[in-house]
Amino acid sequence: MRTLQGWLLPVFMLPMAVYAQEATVKEVHDAPAVRGSIIANMLQEHDNPFTLYPYDTNYIIYTQTSDLNKEAIASYDWAENARKDEVKFQLSLAFPLWRGILGPNSVLGASYTQKSWWQLSNSDESSPFRETNYEPQLFLGFATDYNFAGWTLRDVEMGYNHDSNGRSDPTSRSWNRLYTRLMAENGNW
16 A cells, blocks of 8 residues: 555646746747637647647546445456545547538547546556546537627537447447537636
8 A cells, every 4th residue: 555655646746747848939839729629729730740630538547436346346256345535547538530521610530438447556466457448429519609699609519439348248248329529608607
């Protein structure tokens, strides 16, 4: 547990290091017109065509539960020794496949999101991952500035999403879905 605590503090402090850097002229020039707009970020031209962009929220947190569902993991050989504390993290990245596919404000893109629950302090069982969900998707996005009733619509995104835990039966789970996501703003909202 001391080892876990010893390296978790630097990991949690890492996001603060981002604020310690000064922006260069190029970074300011290349900043998207709408802060937080996924599609506007992806429409920015960069020198490297293989630039990865943040998509959904990226995070790492230490969690603890009073009620671990051991029945759900009963088929795992380490289930009886599962711990009630674990590290949950999500990594989500997107990349443009074709900018301007349907005009200058459109992009065909792909993203990958992975969410994991890691039994990090369970060193007796080699710190297994209790659950990992994989979520690739393909989408068509549009940046816009359409105004309606005081709101400004910034992004419209439509796509295909697959979500799976990558396991075989009996613990396999997966979903396929079509979705639409809108981003609108009104002042500070």
